[in-house]
Amino acid sequence: MTTQADGAKRWLAQVYVSLKPGVNDPQGLAVRDGLHMLGYAEVDGVRVGKYLTLTLNAPDKATAEARVTAMCEQLLANPVMERYEFQVSEADGKAQPRGEE
Amino acid sequence: MTTQADGAKRWLAQVYVSLKPGVNDPQGLAVRDGLHMLGYAEVDGVRVGKYLTLTLNAPDKATAEARVTAMCEQLLANPVMERYEFQVSEADGKAQPRGEE
Amino acid sequence: MQVTAELLKEVGLSADEYGLIVEKLGREPTQVELGMFGAMWSEHCGYKNSKPLLKRFPTEGPRVVQGPGENAGAVDIGDGLVAVLKIESHNHPSAVEPYQGAATGVGGIVRDIFTMGARPVALLNSLRFGPLDEARNRYLFSGVVGGIGGYGNCLGVPTVAGDIFFDPAYSGNPLVNAMCVGIARRDEIMRARASGPGNLVLIVGADTGRDGVGGATFASVEDPEASHRGVVQVGNPFLEKLLLEACLEVLKTPHVVAMQDLGAAGLTSSTVEVASRGGVGIEIDVAKVPRRETGMNAYEVMLSESQERMLVVVRPDGLDAVRAIFEHYDLQCAVIGVVTDDGLVRVRDGDKVVAEVPTTLFTDECPTYVREGIESTKIAELRARDVLAVPDLAEHGDLTASAALLRLLGSPNIGSREPVTRTYDSTIMTNTVVPPRVGDAAVIRVKGTTIGLAIKTDCNPRYVYLDPYLGGAHAVAEAARNVSCVGAEPVAVTDCLNFGNPERPEIYYQLSRAIDGMSDACRALGVPVVSGNVSLYNESGSEAILPTPTVGVVGRLADVRRHVGMAFVEGGGVYLVGALQATLGGSEYLALIHGQVAGAPPSLDLELEAAVQRAVRDAIAQGLAAAAHDTSEGGLAVALAESCIAGKIGGRFDVSAVLAANGGRRDVALFGEAASRVLLQAPPGGEAALEAHLQERGVPFQRLGTAGGDGFEIEGHLALPLAEVVRAWRGALS
Amino acid sequence: MQFGVITFPGSNGDHDALSAIELGLRQPVEPVWYRETNVSRFDALVIPGGFSYGDYLRAGAIARFAPVMEAVARFAAEGGPILGICNGFQILTEAGLLPGALLRNKGLSFVSDWVHVRVESNRTRWTAGLTPGDVLRMPIAHGEGRYYADSETLERLEANGQVVFRYVDAAGNVTPEADPNGSANAIAGIANEQGNVVGLMPHPERAYDALLGSDDGLKILSAVLQAGIDAATARV
């Protein structure tokens, strides 16, 4: 956890974007069929979405969450066919979001 | 939570696949630049991965986890450039994975 | 069922139309029937405003094998083969979700082609957007281009040509027109006409979901955002590829009676259309339709627009063989009904009959409207404006000829399309002889023959706006001219009429006059209209788009090796074929430099047009030409620059004769636009032969200079290093 | 020489490979459906381009498990020549028959263009007749063609002469502009250690006729033919 000179802290946001219910997901269907081909007959449904990790600076968690919400609404998810969820936690002080340490 | 006739239960697996550290992620860079252009200057890093949701039947959680691990190793992630994490929880009894209720 | 005004609005029917349904049916329609009438009597399916006008198109000719009325048109191209062609709009879905809207547009047009038993061999796209300095327009543009490439590339059909135009009138209402060309054996064409009571009706391909329920109705009202409540359609090109291969294989068997893709209004229109064309009845059971979701009712199943589905009518004794082929391709197929002889479309949901309507009620009895068109006085005034009131180019200052040229080359309406075409696979199928950007039209070869096909879409919507009759004629002339410029003889037209709300007299006027102009040009150039599509109600915030009758032309080369591109070669003499007079009316120059869309568009002498095109393509076929390029937006100077850029070579040109013919106006000579004009280059040393040919044909021509060097010079007007010209042109779309 | 071209659901370069071999190379060739389990009747195999299984999840990820792939692996182990083109290359890396992986292009979008590649090694069955330094012109058409391998693997590939093709400009020089997708070391194609399995992103099968812009691709297809003829002659 780092605190910047200006009092801002670094946060890690994990954003999960998935297709809205009812929207056709050809990729999910193909992965499901692929798993069946490999013998994983117990799988009955697959949906494929996006997993984004962001690091950002914000004075507190509430601000970070508000900003990430705005980013999701504006850019990260396509409101016509997608929905999103996210979690914000304190970043561990490293320069890059998880996935690039 | 449903229990099937054969004693199997339905589980929801949420799988997160991301690029290994050090693997260049042009898509993450493009999203970061897009966020900067929209005025989110506080974002300093973005990585883009996949978020898969699977529903599967298994007698218990440990079995479900073992099966999902095998699916990830075999198909869902490519160890040359990706890594994965997942969570297994009880499915809420609906026929489709989250995202298709 | 309580029929309220709201309910009628939802299904897109007027109170009068509802009254007509009750009268003809002799009872109130059921909910499912009402939804089906709404779809079938929409403009999109029923053509209620455009049908009387479309009758004006010439649709016959010696090569026509299938005219309008089927899934696509077909023309004979020799060697026992036909080219199958069709263009279609996906404007409204693309406004809502640009990537998927455009992708499913491509998917739909490809199905129209292979439904006819033809293998799709080329894709084109004609696009219109608002200016790229608005973020929303950039989003639409990149989404649409991404979707077109995403679908076509995966399918493995090359995208070989198209056109793109920007104007503020398309903000909020982009146009996405996709065209496909296929090839079939003449004697193997399949038609979508059900026959033989007792024959089985199959649905093949994707499961049915709630995707786009009400799409056909939605394409026929203004303001897509507000009216679209269904789930966005997501295309699956992977599945379409399997469907394509399986359908072509199934059509080689003797078991198939008819095939029809499920497009707008899904099962409703496909069942009604195969029954109506065949003059029979049809009965289906929605309970037998495989679903992607639980809890769907009959109404939703009948109106779902889930993609990648086909309706196939087979003889019962062929069912197993047909099923085996689909299964080979991992495709599910379900028997959902039978052909009947009672002339009714009957829909069951298990034991219950939920709709039962005489087939002809949906089709022949669909009301048509002949409206009165009145020209907008505002547009008449714009046309009458004196465009020469603007100041001419100056020797010094901001408005020099070189500054204007560089600005025009950097205009999104003129500059390089490479950022777009580079994302489209144009070489797959190993037929592409002239890929995008290399010639005025694309050329593909027909394997196993010496034949080539040249294809291009075009429409200058400013011309149509300022003068719908003339503009409509120009659209046909320009598309055909592009095809002639690679050496092909234009043989067929497909068109997509993109207009605003036809219930407004000034829009109806545009539609009606544009069709007249197109029809006259088609007649004069000897190219029949064999297929097409109508997209009305293209408005946002009560502003209509520019009237845009997109024209796709297919041409034929007897020997595909005898073609040329637009690139100048070192040392060849360059000629301007056609008249020397041009005008600033409706020009890109006037719009870009002086901010005016005004004046009368260039005049069009159809006889001269035909003669110029014939002279040009014959010169190419006889090996007398090294390059050809028509002069369109940006005029003569821009066309010369484009051919130099393509050839990576400079040139020195003298336009004094053109200047004299235009009363000494430099702006008109350099950047004025005109029809029936083509830059034609002789191979080095071939000047005399080319001149003799042009003389013999009696078409006007003028030598302008020679290509060579690394400078671009128009004597007395401008001189620029070629590299600077290239730079300006490259940056247009970035 | 009998060629086989494997078709997976979603392959779309299969017809082109068949045409190139039949019309360009004038050799017998047969399509192989992905459910087949025996490919021993062939002298050489081509895994063509396209979008097998829609390229969903990762390009080639699902196809590598298709029934025919076990036979392909056996064919490779026995030294049979295999050429993976574009999606075929992706499938071979996913299957572990070639090292590394192919990631999304650096520019993020699909790229369709003509490129030049330099032959780096003629110690493979598919480049045997060629001279290192030869420049070939071929089309590319892919969205995921950025070759990636960890630095150890890259060093090993370079040291072993397993880098077969590199993106260059028309004059044969490696330049940043000449690399269309951001591949490590500008790698356009590689071979396995034995040199019988080669994968490349450009499309030799689309460059078999000068009318289409180039017939350089035939040089690769005829190399394996010549190698086969030489081997047969040696046996006699």
Ligand SMILES: Nc1ncnc2c1ncn2[C@@H]1O[C@H](COP(=O)(O)OP(=O)(O)O)[C@@H](O)[C@H]1O
């Ligand atoms: N959307 C597009 N898709 C594919 N090719 C295109 C597209 N737009 C333009 N092109 C290609 O770019 C070149 C120039 O097109 P265009 O500017 O319309 O020419 P012209 O105005 O002379 O008819 C042509 O080869 C054309 O086919």
Ligand SMILES: [Mg+2]
């Ligand atoms: Mg044009």
